[in-house]
Each structure stands twice: as structure tokens, then as C-alpha cells.
Amino acid sequence: MPEPSTTNPEHWYRQGAQALGEHQLEAAAQAFWSCLAIDPRHASALHLLGKVRERQGEFEAALALQLGSWREDPSLGWNAFAAAELLRRDGRWGEAAAAFRAAQEVLPDERWIALQAREAEGLGVFAGERLAGGLSAAAYRIWCRSFEPVLSPPAAQGSGGDRAVREAWHLDCSPEAVLHPGALDWLAGWLAAQPDRADLLYPDEDQLDGEGRRHDPWFKPGWVSESFWSTPWLGSCAFWRRDWLHQQGLSPLPPGADPLERWRWQLAALERRPRIAHLDRVLVHLKQGPAQDPAPYATALADHLGRCGEGPVHVEPGPATGFRLTWPVPRALRLSVVVLTRDRPDLLEQCLHGVEASKGGLDLEWLVVDNGSRLEATAALLRHWRQRPGSRFRVRSLDQPFNWSLLNNRAAAEASGELLLFLNNDVLVPAGVDQDWLKILAGQALRPAIGCVGARLLYPDGTIQHAGLLPLMGAGCEHPYRGLPLERAPHRGRLHQLTGWPAVTGACLMLRRGLFQAVGGFDPALPVEGNDVDFCLRLGRAGYRHVVCPEATLLHLEAASRSLSTSATWAPAQSRLMRRWPGAMASASPWWPEASSLETTDGRPRELAGRGWS
Template sequence: MELETPLLAGRLFGSQGHWPEAALWLSNAQLGPTPDSSAEKLAWLAQNLAALEGEEQRRGLQEQSYVHWIRQAEPRLEDPLRPLNQEWWLRNPGQAQWVGLHAACGPLPVPQDQRDPHVWPTQGWLVLLAADARLRRGALQSLERWLSALPPEGLPDLIYADEDRLDAEGRRQDPWFKPDWVEESFWSTPWLEGFSCWNLAWLRHGELSLPPEDPTGRFRWMLQALELEPRVGHMPEILVHRQGEPTPHETSARSPLLRAHLQRRGEAVEAVESHPELPDAYQLRWSLPAGHHCSVIIPTRDRADLLADCLHTVERARAAVADRLVVEVLVVDNGSQEEDTAALLQQWQQRLGPALRVLRREEPFNWSCLNNAAAAEARGDLLLFLNNDVECRPDDARQNDGWLGWMAAQALRERVGCSGALLLYEDGTLQHGGVVVGMHGVADHAYRYLPLDHGVHRGRSRCHTAWGAVTGGCLMVRRDLFDRLGGFDEGLPVEGNDVDFCLRLGQLGYRHVIDPRVLLSHYESQSRNAHASPTADDAYRRMRGRWLARLGRAEPWWPPSCSRDHPDGRPNGLDFLV
């Protein structure tokens, strides 16, 4: 009983959420004559949760959780007293010289003509720091350790790392766990400004001048350097602390530079503006060329109430792009029985005329078959696959009828496969912000259940970004790409068909993007019982069998510092959080 009573008491307190008391009793249980492994595990859990008692986790990583992660799980940096092996040069704000950080490394020689590379060293690194950035002790030693583990053929020309901020009292906060190199994410939140390292041999070969000191000039220099397509490396550890808060005027001054950079890259960007909500981010707008035709494909079975809202949504969006885009609607009626549904379809056929067609399919529900059949009948060079429980809510000021045109502008970009949407649950939390391939063994939606205005990964779901896949609940793709793949895999009737489709496009070099202005509500599987799906286990096995290697490796889209078991973006080592 010496063990049993503390163990039972600890479990009781834990079940009621009293974690400090649970931790105390469970620690006592481990002191009993017969050590109990379950008590040990529960004690560890309770001690962790006790440290965070009272902190709300539904908005993503919070202050106490971050402090706990720093103390318990953050990778430790190398000894700052260890001598550096490579040559590093740093120019501090206000200094004219690039100071050598290696013991045997003097100031960097600067030629009269900075484009003359012959007096530059043939090896070493330039370290660029923002005026408000501070290198952590041991950062460069840790960077050398990371570089030493890379194969010689994989050495980068440019390196960046994760970062956080210091408050007025010097406490760490607001971590920015960055993805690997994802162009759209970088364009929205250019993360090289705080800290970057540039290989001098590569700069010499590219005949680049030394970067200027002023922030706007340095930003222009970085964009010019990126146009030479350096090999980019991301060290997924926090090496830099930023101080103070970002200011919107900085992004406003640099917006024209970023727009010109994107246009030189062949992107049909019509505007780059300071983000209305995120002070260190940009909002990007692509132009929509005229002359295209979009077929909106909506599978449905009864639930006339949902379908009516969906059709109203498409009608308003169709009107918003009438001068740029021809839009037809194909409703795939999969065995509806209710009179309300028949009446609704007749009403909408009269309302939209030949712009709306109804296709009757009586077979058992197979999302892939229904959409493939409709695509074969569609006339558009763009295909939008839309669930019948998706709507743009007129009562939500954040949602805008321009969403269809914005999706089309993305789908028409040369290197884009699928264009997706931000989808909200009925309570306003995120249902879909992109798909993290490999999460939970196959895939899950990024930032699921977080509020739309969350700050995780610097509010990434409110920024233009790319993913390994997007949900088929609202997915647009060019007709030629759809036909090239042969459509959706009909052996995946319910689950996994959208991810499989996106992965096959990914094999061809395409990426999948979300314009955050495309914001819709999705009532997820309201017209059928998704929780009773008999196909889920088979879909899981098929996806694992087909994509095992892909599902098991790290993807560039999700920050490598963050758990692939939790969509809320928490860093590795905080799996115990509920």
C-alpha cells in the first residue's frame, strides 16, 4: 500500500487537472519499495504540466510553454569558448570594417571597386546581422558543427537559422521556427534580414559587391543575390535574438524592391504591400489574365441547406470575376432522395441557365470517381473541386467574394500545381491552412483548431505560402495538369485522394499554394458521416504503401524544429502538452 496510495492519489489529482498535487503524489509513489514504471511516466507528465498550469494552449505556443521548452528541450549550443575553425567576418552597425571573428583572421580587405573580387578571400563567410539582432553565445561554433555534418557536395552558399525576440527585461519570447526554403513563405516574410551567412567563394564567383550597411540597400542586395540562385541551407536552431518590435514603415519602403524582384523572376505580381495585420510581413497580389474558363465541380447528396449556401457563394464569386473569368458550375448529384434537393437544383438551373449543369451518379459514394466523371464533362481550362459544405459567409467581414479570382491567379502560375484555401470551422478556428505531409503517419492540416489570428510561425497562415498538399475540399488545378495525372486515384474513394494527387504533382516539380485572402467556411463532411468511414484504414495502408519514403522524410514546408505529431506548430520536445 505504500506505493498504491500515492499512485492512486496522483492519478486522481491528474484526472481533475490538479497537476502540482499530482506531481507531488506521483513522485512519492516512485519512492515506494517496488518502483512503478507507470508512476514514473505519470510523474514526468504531471511535473511538466504543473510547470505550465493555467496556461491556455489553444492559441499555440505560449510564454510559459516556451520558457519550459528553453529549459528542458532546446538543443544546446556549442561552447562559445571553443576556437572557430573557419573564417567569419561581421560588420557591426556603424562600423566601416568587416571584423574577422577567427583568431587568425584580420579585417576583410575591401577593394576600391567592390565588384573586383580578386582581393577577396577565397574562403570564409560573411555574417549579416540586422541592427536589432544579437548572436547567441556559441552560435557560430554551433554553425560550424552543423556544417561539418554536411556532405561536401551539399555545402550551402547561403545559411539562415531560426530566431526569437527579447522583451524589455531581456526575456526570450516570440520564437520564429522557420521552414526550409519555401519561396512563397520567404516572399511574405523575408527571414534573411535578421541573420544570414554568405559563402565568400560564391559571392566572389558571382562578382557581387559587398552588402551595404543601410537596411533598404542591404535588402536590395539580398534580392539581387538570390536571383543568382544560391544553394540555401537552413540550420533549424535559434542562433539569434531580435530586440524591439518590427515597424510597418520598414516593409513599406521595401515593397517596391520585392515587387521588382518577383517580376524579374517572371511572377505576374501586380502589388506588394505591407501586411495589414503583421508588421514584418508583406501581402502579395497576382494579376488574373483574362480569357480563362473555370469549371466549379460540387459533389452533393441531399442537404439542400448546405448546397444552397455553397451555390450562393459560387454565384457571388462568379459575378466578382465576370470581366476576367468564365465560370460554369457542375453539380454531381450522388443519389439525392429529398424533394428539397430536387427543387433546389431545378431552381438553380433556371437561375443560371446553361452555366449550371447537373450530373446524376447513383453509385456508392466515391469522391474520386465523382470528381473524375465531372472533370470529363467540364469545359474549363481550370477545375475547382469544391465540397458542398463550403461557403463564403456574408456575415464574416474577413471573407471576400474575390476568392475565386485569387485562386485562379495562383493556379495559373507556371510552377504551381494546386491552389488551395484557408478554411474555417463554424466556430471560426482554422480547419485547413495547408497540409503537412507525413504528420500522424500520412498527413494533417497545418494549424488546425488554432484561431485565425494566431501568431505561430509569425502568423504564417495569414501569409502567402506553399505546402506539400492542400485539401480537396477546395482545390483548383489547371486542366492540363489534371489530365496529365489521369485525375484522382479512384482506389482512394474518400480519404487520401487529395494528398495523393498533390504528391504526384509534386513529383513533377509543382508546388501547392494558398493565398490567405481565400478564406472560406467549411463544415467538413456535413452531408455524410466521416467518422464512420469504412475506408479509412484501407486508405491509410494504401498511402503508406505508395508513399512511405516520402511520408517518412522531412518536408521543406513544415519547420524541422517543430513536431510532426501536432498541427499547432509546437517545437519538438513539447509532446506532453494537451
């Protein structure tokens, strides 16, 4: 007669669990099978045997065991979770989401499981695509089919909105533009609800491929001058109020007018300073049209900017359908470069060499603040740079608690250059960058209308770290497009164009020295985070604009020189910014498209926010 223990399923279950904990997979499997031979419905044994099979690479067997365990005892919880993980791995997103939700109900304290459920739900909706990588053509079609707001006018508007809009507004549309069904009726309702009258309206748009399928959405920002100049967004369709045109003595162009003539007409109309409003709906679909020589369009834009007092400027065709704009820099312009460092001579040397090799005709003055370095290699590097023939290189040693604002202010007080460049020691100049990047930044910084000029910064893996700063995004003061690969550039390739933002990062920030002095420099009460945002907002309040230049594409080894995993200064900085700038910290207009979510940095449509989809 067998020993009582050998007929007790719990005996074999405990042996199996012990063997699994000791990574003895075959022994664990034998023990669990012995348990199941006595009690085939032993849910815990099924669950752990599934774990064994998963580790042994037997996916199908592992999934069958976990599903069986879940059927036998739904109250176990972890069996549902294990099944969900395997279902997700198998691309069965809807089933995985249901299993995660079942696990969450049984394990309410494990709140992170709900995040897994929402993520799986999103993967199911978008056929396994993660939205955080940028909206693909397939994902956009799913949005169009299932999430796009319906263009229905208010009930009181009824029919006839189309005719009313056409009577009051000039439809300035490309021959390739196709209005979305109901677009003008919706616009009539929108106009009826507006307290302020605009003279020019422009909608969001997308494109049609050869099969008539929608793709490449362009969710546009509000009116930001530099963003419009680099990527003009009136080409497909714009609406001009007829009585305003009459007041300005402008006759609408007839349908089918020459595209270049239409572009010049639009620029002439913009010079009359119309009141402009953006329509945050995709009202227009653009078919592929005949190719146009971009050079005359660039010349027309340069002439327009000259008439508007923004010249002299060189405009040439840029990425996609945009323009590349550069402003001249006088000879022998002195640029004072301020760098803070605390050891990490490996980073500092690369930073110094990269900028020095890019100076072109600029007269560089280096102001390095040594904030408590201890390594002899750092001291040797600084001696070497001070002793270079003809070098303007000064080192100020300030061995005190790190305060980014205070240290930069002290260095800037000693600068003699017309321009200042504040540069982190972990910002490096990669091979292949535009050789004139430093002069391009300088040309922007010399413009009277411009406050701060920033660079496009990449992580070492080539994804975006910084292309602008937006106070309201994410948890606050986030970088739009952070984490996106360069080839996934939403909003009609905005990452590759000159763009305007409410703030730029202090990791690479250039401006006129007199302007820096006029606003009192950075705020030492913001020692680590938020100082760049506060500084830019102060300049913005004074009427200056801030831009990011994609020609200056640098590497930022963010957190290489100090740990950002925990920060005791982040929350106090956010609190101070909120108290000081309640309006600016609560608005993303006009810089971020109204149609895009502020919850994430990837530019996804706002209808996909709040769902926890990755």
C-alpha cells in the first residue's frame, strides 16, 4: 500500500514548487504531473506546470496549462495574469486584455495589472501597433474609421450651411483638395458659435493615396510664424472672409489659378494682418498633384519676409514641401559658450572639440565653470585648453552645491560675446551634422524678434530627446515628440523644420547677451529643473519668440553627468512654475495642435488620450 504522502496531491505540489524555486525544471514537471494524476483539477499545479513549460520554451503547452488553471479556479488570479501574458505574446490582444482584467479583479492591490489590461486593449484596437512610436498609415485609418469626430452641424443649424459659408467666405482651395463630406455645414455651425470674427480660417488635413485611402494627417498648430514659414499650411485649403477681402481691396483669385500666383496672393493677403483662426478638424483631403518647382515659391517667401521686416533671409527648398530659412551672421561675431562641468572629462573633451570644430568664422569665447571636479584628468584637460595658442578659454572654479541657474549666471556675467550659448557638457556634436549649425543658431539669435534658440537633440539611439518644450504636456514641462524616431515625424514632418515653441531646453540655448542681462538671467530659486522654462516664459511675456533649428541636430547623453532617476527638486520647481505662470502652464496654444493629445509626446489624436494605450 503506498505511503499516505504519495497519494496526497499537496505533497507533490509542494515538491514541485520547491524544485521550480531551485530551477530544477524536469524535477518540478515530474512532481506537478504526479499531483495532477491524483487531482487533475489542481489549479495551482496547472499554473506552475505552465510556468515550467514556458521556461522550457514550450509555448503552446504553457498557454494551454494556464488557461486550464484559470478555468478551474478563477479566484487564483495569477493564473489569469500568466495566461494574459502568453496571449499577448501570441498577438491575441482582446483575449489578453480580458485575462488581465480578470486578474485585476482578483488582485485589486496589484494596480499595475490594470495598466497591462489597457495596453493590451490598445494593441488589440490597433492590430499590435504601439501608438507611442508614431501614428502609422494603418493606425490612422483605424482612427478615421472608429474614433474621428463626426462632422455634424448643430441641430439648429439645419441644412443650408454650405451655401451660407460660400456666400460669406472665399474658398481658397487647391485643385487637388477634396472637402470632407459635411465640412461646410460643420463650419457654418462652428462659425455661429464663435464670439470673435476671424478673417482667415485654416483646417487640418490629410492626403489620399492612389486608391483613395486617407493617410499622413496634418494636425496643425495655431499660428506660429516660424512654423508657418518653414511648412506653409494654407496650400490645400483656406477660408477668407469676403467682406474683409473687400475692405483690403483684394480680389479673390478665380478657381484654377496658377499655384505660384495663388501663393503670392496669399502672402500679400497675410501682409494685411488678418485675424486668423485654426479649425481643429480634418476638413480637407489632398490628392497627389503635379510636381512644382519649389525655387520660385522660396523666392516669393523671401520677398514677403523682407516686406514684413524679417529680412534679409535666405530661403531655399527644404525637407518634403517645406522651406529652409537661414539668417546672415556678421563676420567676426563673438560667441561666448558657457559650459558647466563636474568631472566627466571624457564628456567635456568631446563637447569642447565638437563645438570648436564647428565654429566656422565665429570668434568663440569659452567660459567653463568647474563645479567641484576632483579628477586629475579633468584638471589636465582644462589646463590643455587654457594653454592652446590664441584660445579664449577661461575656467572659473566654484566648488559649491549644484545650482544650474546661479552657476550659469556667474559665468555669463564675465562674458564679452554678443551672443551667449549655454551648453551642457553631455551635449556632443555628431558626425554628419550640418557644418554651419552654430552659425544657423547665431543667425536666428540675432533676429530682433527672437528670444531663445534651441537645437534638436537626439538620444544616443537616434530618437528625439528635445525638439521644443511645452509646459502643459504630460506631467509638466515635457518635450514634444520625445522618444520618436526621426523617420516617424508626425504633423507633416515638423521635426525636420524650423519651429516655434514657448520654451527650449537649457541644455543647448543661445540668445543675445544684452537680452539675457535685461531679464535678469536664470532664477537661482530654480536650481535644477524648470529654470529654462521660467526664463523663456519671461522673454515670451516681453514679446519675444523662441525657435528650434533642426540643422543643429546634436546628441544629448541626458543624465550621463548626473543622475535623474530621483530628483528632490522636480516637484518644488513645478509648484513654483505653476504659481508664477498659471496661464502659461495651463495652455499649449498656439504651439501644439489642438487635435493632438497632450497626455503623450507622440502627437496621437486627442480621441486616443486617457485610455492607457502605449
